[in-house]
Amino acid sequence: MHERATDLGKVVSLLGAFVATAMVAGILAAGLLIPLAFATGRTAAGGVKMFDDLPGEFTAAQLTQQSTIKDARGGILATPQQENRIIVSLKDVAPIMQKAQIAIEDSRFYEHGGVDPRGILRAVASNAQGGGTQGASTLTQQYVKLTLQENALRNNDEQGALAAVRKSAARKIQEIKYAVTLEKEMTKDQILQGYLNLAYYGDLAYGIEAASQHYFSIPAKKLNLAQAALLAGLVQNPGKTDPRNNPEKAQARRDVVLDRMRVLNIISDKELKAAKAIPVKKMLHLKNPLSNCAASSEPYFCNYVMAYLKDTSNHALDALGKSEPERVKNITGGGLTIQTTLDPVVQQMALKELTQRVPIGNTALPRAKGDTSKSGRTRFVGAAASIVEPGTGRIIAMVQNTSFPRSSKDTGVAFNQVNLNVDSKYGGTVGQHFGSTAKMYAIVTALEHGLAVNGTVPSKYANKKVPALYTPQEQGPCGSQDVWKVRNDESIGGKPIPFRTATANSVNTAFASLVLKLGVSNVRRTMTTMGLHQGNGAPIECYPSPVTLGSSDATPLTLAASYATLAADGKYCPPDPILSITTADKKPLKIGTNPCKQVIDKDIARGTTELLKEVIKNGTGKAASLGSRPAAGKTGTTEDNAEGWFIGYTAQLATAVWIGTPDSQSSLRNLTLGGRSYGDIFGGTLSAPTWRAIMLGASVGMPERPFGDPSQKVLNGDRISVPYVSGLSVADATTQLKNAGFLVQVAGQTGSNLAQGLVVYTDPSGTALRGSTIGLYLSSGYTPAPPPAQTPTPAQTQTQTPTPSQTKPGRKKKH
Template sequence: MIRLLKFFWWSCVAVFCGLLLGLSGAFLYLSPTLPSVDSLRSIQLQIPLRVYSSDEKLIAEFGEMRRTPIQFADIPKDFIQALLSAEDDNFANHYGVDVSSLMRAASQLLKTGHIQSGGSTITMQVAKNYFLTSERSFSRKITEILLALQIERELSKDEILELYVNKIYLGNRAYGIEAAAQVYYGKSIRDLSLGQMAMIAGLPKAPSRYNPLMDPVRSKERRDWILGRMFRLGKIDETRYKAALAEPIDARYHVQTPELAAPYIAEMARAEMVGRFGSAAYTDGFRVTTTVPSDLQLAANKAVQDGLISYDQRHGYRGPETRYPNMTREAWLQELPKYRTLGSLEPAVVSQVESSGILVLTRDGKEEAVAWDSMKWARPFINSNSMGARPQKPSDVVQVGDLVRVQRQEDGSLRFSQVPSAQSALVSLDPNNGAIRALVGGFAFEQSNYNRAAQAKRQPGSSFKPFIYSAALDAGFTPASLVNDAPIVFVDEYLDKVWRPKNDTNTFLGPIRLREALYKSRNLVSIRLLQTIGIDYALNYVSRFGFNKQELPRNLSLALGTANLTPMEIVTGWSTFANGGYKIRPYLIQRIESRDGEVLFTANPPSAAAATQDAEPRTQTAEEATGGSGADEAKDPQAPAVAERIVDPRTTYILTSMLQDVIKRGTGRRALAMGRGDIAGKTGTTNDSKDSWFSGYNADYVTSVWAGFDQPETLGRSEFGGTVALPIWMSYMSAALKGKPEHAPAEPDGIISLRVDPVSGRAAPPGSPDAYFELFKSEDSPPPMSEIEPGMSAPGSPLPSDEAAPIDLF
């Protein structure tokens, strides 16, 4: 018997020594390859890129992982107890490895021949999640154990738990408990009930199996088991235990929806961040604050969508997007989710047609009424210039099973509509520094993510003429200069063909003052101006505004806006008119912060306001001058960068006065409804009405709007810049300027106002009938009529009188 006991004793010692030697050998073999546990203190978890408006409204989030790290002090005690009860109830007592759990896992392996559980503690899971793969092997398990022992020696229990809860995957792209709480319950982990916390605590074991969205029954069983463990371990009392068990399974999918719909802005910010930081932009937790206020962006969204819908409905109804006749209500509900809401237009299936209107089935399963009054516009579309007969009843428009679009009104009612086939873009800047205040690149980003505001190059038509007029004013012309509005034929060496330009009305007014020619948008006057000042001079002059000289047509058609330019390029050039002659560059990102709140970048754009305040100019480096955002990084917040002056301020002041007349008495008269005297602008319409433009400003905002088709085609014979683009501009600018006092550019020194004879354009003597006041640069003021002698230049003309006289009619 004694011999048997001795044998058993020495056998146990041998096994123990063997295990000890094996572990020691494994440690000596693996320890050189073990990563430094100290790196856990500075670990950088993946956090998505978040983009915000200037007033801190979330615009978008970019990144594969949804994660919001939380500090240990902010984790509710109930959640910690629920997690430990589920995953590692001996966490407070062990030193990284729980021998009983490992023995239990080994026993399961011997019985079944398969690994049932790893026997891992939370510390071992931290080691695996941060340093190892999910490979199931003995070598990896030994490495995991060794790392866990090191982690316990170097980190506190609180630090280990904080690392664990912020790293674990909990389903639906949620990493960490705070992200999971937001995804499943739409609120912070601190605001969850005991039952909800137990539900989250049950996910680490198997996020797909115990997911409350995928399998509510199994997830409830897991939750109740955890609550039972908490009760048996004395972590909660019976009252709380029973109350938590009675809680319903109320988890549902919560996506962190943007607080501000600005997808084109979000994409521009994302692209710039990737350009700056590469793929780290998606994972390093950057917080980007843009220059866009939420109220202006919402006004821009509404203006573009309402303007396109209004244009679209003027040209008739193109029919349903598709038809689902002879189908059940349940079948319709299965089809509707295939169609996304575009802009403000929801998909719906016509379920009933009555004499007073129709009933439609929406995606949420509700049947709602659409009044006949909202359908009367729906004459059959034939082409952009013609429509069919006006409908007399709802059945003339739709049939049961038609998939249509409806627009929800402020009172909750539905209006019949359709997705516009035309597109539009709007860009609004602060003319003083180029800050983008609003941008819309199309009717709906979900329909097309093509950013027409920044990417679509289209002919600006007459909205380009102010650049030619500005060049002429700087060349010595005045608003009172007379130019002949008469037919002309050119054989242009660059066009290599005969060109007979004409006005859009096919009428001719003869000798006409520049001011009147601009607000009446006379094409032939613009051409004669360009012919007089010269192509080379004009190209060099216009390129100051930021246009690529190589991309501008080197012929007289430049005067009619035949260059291909984006709305962003146009609005940038127009900013010079609004700010008194300074060149600015558009920029979008105002500030970039790190995950820790450290400010990494603050925009310091070249500013016209800084120049007018007599700030000392700051020389820009080559890197700053070519910065991607259009704004310079602030090195000294007290020394703002000064914008470069590119145009005489008197020129922009006089041109603004002329452009104000476009609204008071010209092609932009519709804008008089805004009731403001400080706005100036110009319409633009290209041949066959393929492109519609309006650009305009006061001293606070400069905004350009384009509307047309992606594949150029006519908007219709009665559609122009003043009917399509201008209403969109008015809607946005009315909202942007609401409640703001009138703010026109200040008058610079060197401007004089003289009474001018309307026929001759010369300074009128006292008592002259019909004389009016005109603005001039002091050196360009016309002489009195009595001082004009033969051979002198015509009023305000930079050329000899024989060259400046009105060209003979053909």
């Protein structure tokens, strides 16, 4: 540490000499116009007293510096900032840079005590002799001036900022007092460090580290002589000498610094010559800061993170501030390091798999030439996928098939600023119709009401052309005033269907009948409990169609997090993109944990998974199979094939894939997309294989974990006796069966001697699951006569080996 050369008394004495000299010369010296009051000896003592009475307490600037947003592996995604500044300690600044800055600004920095009397007198003499205006401010004084200006700007005090740099006697004398006081409170190295971090180096680079990164793409500790001289020369007039915009002036100024360093014997003649020989233009390796998300490698995710951090309804981040302006100030000026959950390897893999099947900026073409139908018009097909971690809500990846526009030239369907994965308040959308993925919530509600996995569900008959009709009375309180028409993709229904079959084949009428039996509002409550909502934040609409068939809007991230509840044995975790936040001094910011909550019983979650496994094993989602890795999920296709979904999960990951037409409700039919032709596109034909590819890639290195098994009660239910109702009317039989705890449906007719319309038998009979549907088979009113006996032929009378026969013919499944 260098010894200070002067104390306050000596400075004041020398200041008096400067005052006298300045008055004799009658000039402006170093920006200091000495008032006439100091001209007489009588007032000299008063001037010294006035100096002593000036405020001396000085507060160093709380510098704003850029924050850094990183991915889960440490890669930088963005550097949100008010100013491009990175604060570093002096040990992280190359010694040659320190010497260059001192040489050109204040060569006696380590010898004076904040004010350099020799420099003042030299400036006075030079100016008096007509040598031009020569400044006398020390590096400490410059640090004081810059600090006062910075503090005023931080307080939005524009007048104070102007006053900090105004040329006036009062301001200069106060600056001197602060400088002298500061040298008593800070070491020389602390002052130099503060100056190097505070100084402006042009082209929006504040502080030596940001300047070094910006102009040379290296840290300040690696600066060489030529680079150090170039930067040291900028602070005097950064607006006119920055090397990016004024390379010739920058080079001239650099050479002045080099010459000064040679005069002070800091460098040799050889070093001087070698440094001057390098053209400034060849020295530059410009790197612009990732000051906003548009410059990020992951702009959609970056924008989402910024919006998430500013969301004051998220109280886990209250340490950032209670108001949005306070949070913005800390995020852009607090020097925070924000570690996110995004895995860049999984992110790039997911983007590749998604865009191979639904290319960026695609214009889907009609499959057949000359097709002028509405379904065959050329249009853009969008796609998006979100991956979350069950049990934590961490967002592992978030991709879509558009590019973020970075200039006014980036236009057309290939470019889009809107994040297709997230809610509107985070820069996303209101969502898309989510189709039959809604049926998962009916399953959860049904199991909670006692229906068993191996039970049956009621179902009206319907096919593509003939809908089942549900009256307003059947729809209940959340219904509409109109008859609800529900179609199936195959001819099925009219009697109870095994719950596994209804789920695997996504039978619309089975779930419509089930939801109405359970109550639309009850299933909707399950949706809300499991985190499902529209992209505008509102709950799913309380009507049969949105709750049963997903004719309401939701986003991929919302659905992925909701389905992850099942993988986490009933624990719902809101989507969370933040791993940690550390302050500028490397201390963890105390942020709350993600508010995960057990929202459904573990046994119910496992029972739901048992049914959703059937979708992949035997149903509409076969194309999503992960081989030996256990997985469950649900397809979703909206009316007229406008949207296709697959949402599924393993024990470790949950992923939602959406493919559709974001700007219209035109159908996904007869398209050529990604080099492949399609007829009708369902959730199982394009979204499911895309989900499979993404999940296989994301699961690399993960063990194959089985799901937990549901209990026998959830699997087989609470079996109770089925009342004997043969011979009763439908009304009487229904009353007895409902009183016993069953649902009832007329399932068909059979030959019988009982009067027409009376119940002959039930299916099942004996015992059945409490709450399951009992099918009634009614008498046709007659018993068909047996067929006439046939006389056997000689060949038929020969002894033959009997062949087994089925009591009921087998039914071929339609997928």
